Amino acid sequence: MGIGQSFWGMLDEPDRAAMLAAASRRTFAAGSVICHQGDETRNVLVVSRGRVRVSRYSLSGDESLLAVRGRGEIIGEVAAIDGLGRSATLTAVDTVEGVLITAPAFIRLCERHPRIVWALLRVQLARARAAADQQDLRTGPSLQRVGGLLLGLAHRDAGDMIATVPLSQRELAGIAGISRETLVRALKTLREQGIIATHRTRIEILREDELRALCGI
Missing domain, CATH: 2.60.120.10 (Jelly Rolls)
Structure with missing residues (x-):
């Protein structure tokens, strides 16, 4: 925001x-x-x-x-x-x-x-x-669940178009209600599409509009 x-x-x-x-x-x-x-x-x-x-x-x-x-x-x-x-x-x-x-x-x-x-x-x-959007996504495909979770947790400072999620992969998997292996596969797909960039304890959203379109929100 x-x-x-x-x-x-x-x-x-x-x-x-x-x-x-x-x-x-x-x-x-x-x-x-x-x-x-x-x-x-x-x-x-x-x-x-x-x-x-x-x-x-x-x-x-x-x-x-x-x-x-x-x-x-x-x-x-x-x-x-x-x-x-x-x-x-x-x-x-x-x-x-x-x-x-x-x-x-x-x-x-x-x-x-x-x-x-x-x-x-x-x-x-x-x-x-x-919160309602996030609840809807929790029952969807893993890629949508991960994308919706990133959007829900992200914060963007003024003038900075990159949203940062300060969480580890283990924490994200637990919140999304999926295994770490499933999370890793979803993040790999998003990374290969150039939508996100992953780091040790944070994930940057590079193309927010595409991520929202993927999640249908």
């Missing part, structure tokens, strides 16, 4: 200024946990730099990766609004910089700035649509 399509990109300058005035700037080291699933903290984070891994853990400790959020995206708004505990664990993939807003301050901002509420609504609708 480019910065213009992100939560921050949807706001005008007065709304951004109001949010910055209510926020404190924070930096999180790569690999550090920003908050744990079940925590009572209700702070909202808007990412300025870096990527955040959003995960849920089962009672047995198995991780389910929900998303990777990047520049301009908002995280934690649901907990701030509904007052319940954290539904996911947030981990810094690399060095993350952002602005942190307490729940009471964020609610006041929403009450006074309709554009912030409108941006939140658009973000939630986009995430719900992406």
